[in-house]
Amino acid sequence: MTKNILYRGAEAEIHLATYMGRTVVQKQRVVKRYRIKELDSWLIASRTKEEAKLMTEARSYGVSVPIIYDVDLAGGIITMEYVAGQRIKDILNTMEHQTRKEICRNIGRNIARLHNHDIIHGDITTSNMILLQDRIYFIDFGLGCKNSELEAKGVDLHVLMEAFESTHSKYSSCFQDVFSGYSERYDGDASLVKLKIEDIVRRGRYR
Amino acid sequence: MICLGIEGTAHSIGVGVVKDVKGKCKVLSNLIKTYKPEKGGIHPREAANHHGLHIAALIRDSVQQAAVNISAVDLVSFSQGPGLGPCLRTVATAARALSLSLEKPLIGVNHCVAHLEIGRGTIHECTDPVLLYVSGANTQVIAFAEGKYRVFGETLDVGIGNCLDKFGRTLGLEFPCGPRIEQLSERGTLYLPLPYSIKGMDIAFSGLLTSAEEYVRKGHPVEDVCYSLQETSFAMLTEVTERAMAHTEKQEVLLGGGVASNQRLRIMVETMATARGASFFVPRKELCVDNGAMIAWLGLVMYASGVRMSLDESVINQRFRTDMVEVTWRD
Numbered sequence: 001m002t003k004n005i006l007y008r009g010a011e012a013e014i015h016l017a018t019y020m021g022r023t024v025v026q027k028q029r030v031v032k033r034y035r036i037k038e039l040d041s042w043l044i045a046s047r048t049k050e051e052a053k054l055m056t057e058a059r060s061y062g063v064s065v066p067i068i069y070d071v072d073l074a075g076g077i078i079t080m081e082y083v084a085g086q087r088i089k090d091i092l093n094t095m096e097h098q099t100r101k102e103i104c105r106n107i108g109r110n111i112a113r114l115h116n117h118d119i120i121h122g123d124i125t126t127s128n129m130i131l132l133q134d135r136i137y138f139i140d141f142g143l144g145c146k147n148s149e150l151e152a153k154g155v156d157l158h159v160l161m162e163a164f165e166s167t168h169s170k171y172s173s174c175f176q177d178v179f180s181g182y183s184e185r186y187d188g189d190a191s192l193v194k195l196k197i198e199d200i201v202r203r204g205r206y207r
Numbered sequence: 208m209i210c211l212g213i214e215g216t217a218h219s220i221g222v223g224v225v226k227d228v229k230g231k232c233k234v235l236s237n238l239i240k241t242y243k244p245e246k247g248g249i250h251p252r253e254a255a256n257h258h259g260l261h262i263a264a265l266i267r268d269s270v271q272q273a274a275v276n277i278s279a280v281d282l283v284s285f286s287q288g289p290g291l292g293p294c295l296r297t298v299a300t301a302a303r304a305l306s307l308s309l310e311k312p313l314i315g316v317n318h319c320v321a322h323l324e325i326g327r328g329t330i331h332e333c334t335d336p337v338l339l340y341v342s343g344a345n346t347q348v349i350a351f352a353e354g355k356y357r358v359f360g361e362t363l364d365v366g367i368g369n370c371l372d373k374f375g376r377t378l379g380l381e382f383p384c385g386p387r388i389e390q391l392s393e394r395g396t397l398y399l400p401l402p403y404s405i406k407g408m409d410i411a412f413s414g415l416l417t418s419a420e421e422y423v424r425k426g427h428p429v430e431d432v433c434y435s436l437q438e439t440s441f442a443m444l445t446e447v448t449e450r451a452m453a454h455t456e457k458q459e460v461l462l463g464g465g466v467a468s469n470q471r472l473r474i475m476v477e478t479m480a481t482a483r484g485a486s487f488f489v490p491r492k493e494l495c496v497d498n499g500a501m502i503a504w505l506g507l508v509m510y511a512s513g514v515r516m517s518l519d520e521s522v523i524n525q526r527f528r529t530d531m532v533e534v535t536w537r538d
Binding site: 009143155156159165 | 352353355357358359361363398400403405406407408409438439442445446449450452453454474475476478479482530
């Protein structure tokens with residue numbers, strides 16, 4: 001198996017590798033020396049396991065995620081399909097207005113599909129979405145969990161709202177577009193989720 | 208240019224005098240007095256009374272220690288927010304009075320941004336850091352992006368210092384409890400699992416605090432609980448800081464705020480930075496805690512970039528968010 005590093009994130013390295021004759025991506029969680037071993041091993045194993053579970057489940061509900069080929073819990077490695085697209089973070093600021101609007105709605109619809117089945121992504125930012133042709137792939141479920149509470153869904157969307165504010169601040173309508181897509185597909189009462197998000201914003205310091 | 212800055216957002220009143228030396232900050236004096244409640248947390252009115260009592264002497268002593276004539280002060284700055292209303296008002300009133308009597312311009316500054324700018328101002332190699340700002344009330348990961356200092360991650364409930372204080376009070380420790388918890392944790396040996404709560408780049412401490420208190424109630428050694436509390440909460444802080452660094456693609460990390468004095472936190476953040484090939488910076492202790500010099504320095508930097516403030520605009524803002532500041536002094 002050959003390896004070359006594609007991206008070095010905060011908690012994992014993304015390698016391009018070959019696995020049974022195909023080009024794959026390997027996400028390897030790296031040991032963090034700043035935290036004690038007990039905590040580190042537990043975080044790496046539990047996040048790897050949870051991530052693989054959530055990805056498989058998300059896929060079954062029609063959300064595009066890379067196909068998983070192999071999971072190594074002790075090593076903290078998930079071997080998955082290589083999605084050769086572009087990160088939304090890198091292209092959102094430069095795309096044409098109408099395209100951006102449609103992409104944002106599409107993001108919202110996909111988040112609703114996750115939330116309809118109580119899948120909380122945990123780190124919905126534009127860095128964690130890849131556009132390939134007309135499909136938006138969701139990656140990095142490493143902070144995800146299953147949770148049916150309104151609070152969890154609200155916090156999940158709030159993370160994205162903050163990402164838009166910090167990284168795509170010139171396009172203030174992005175989150176509204178995401179939410180309108182979300183409202184289309186969300187099975188529950190989307191207005192309650194909206195109220196919850198407003199509640200979370202107010203709860204923040206100095207709001 | 209010489210600026211006198213007055214800090215008073217919470218428990219500390221500080222007066223500092225700084226001078227601009229080729230774009231870097233020279234601290235001429237930096238005096239601080241801290242209000243200590245007899246029991247419980249900070250009582251805003253008592254803290255404000257404490258500040259009112261000490262402010263005049265602090266201004267006099269600070270100018271004297273700086274070895275400048277009061278007429279040499281070119282600018283008066285003060286902490287406009289965020290913070291406790293009564294404390295902010297006391298300090299703003301003093302700053303306005305000083306500005307009027309000296310006939311020198313007045314400028315109000317954001318306390319959180321001051322914590323970042325003092326790092327950039329006093330540490331030579333520190334130019335574009337991600338700041339992990341950890342104090343009693345505030346826990347934020349701040350970095351410069353798209354023309355402003357933006358908060359990439361922050362606590363969703365209490366600040367880390369506040370979390371340590373609340374826990375410390377259940378042990379009967381004296382305020383501030385952080386230093387004592389740090390000592391106790393050094394004798395801890397057994398790691399007790401605690402909730403590890405990270406949401407994107409945000410964190411929450413309340414669940415962890417409740418569990419830690421529960422361990423104490425069940426009779427686990429206090430040293431082990433302190434050790435576990437520090438290891439878990441600091442790992443969370445370090446992790447969100449690293450996430451912000453990866454997200455913003457920045458190569459420097461700066462620590463600030465009172466909790467930055469904690470040696471274990473310093474080691475953890477430094478270890479993280481080294482592993483990423485990034486630089487780690489922490490200002491001198493008296494510039495990490497709430498202090499007047501950082502307020503003076505930010506006032507000076509803002510004034511030099513053309514910011515002016517009328518008396519009407521000097522009204523305090525208890526909810527003055529980091530990202531409300533127009534950063535006119537950086538590209």
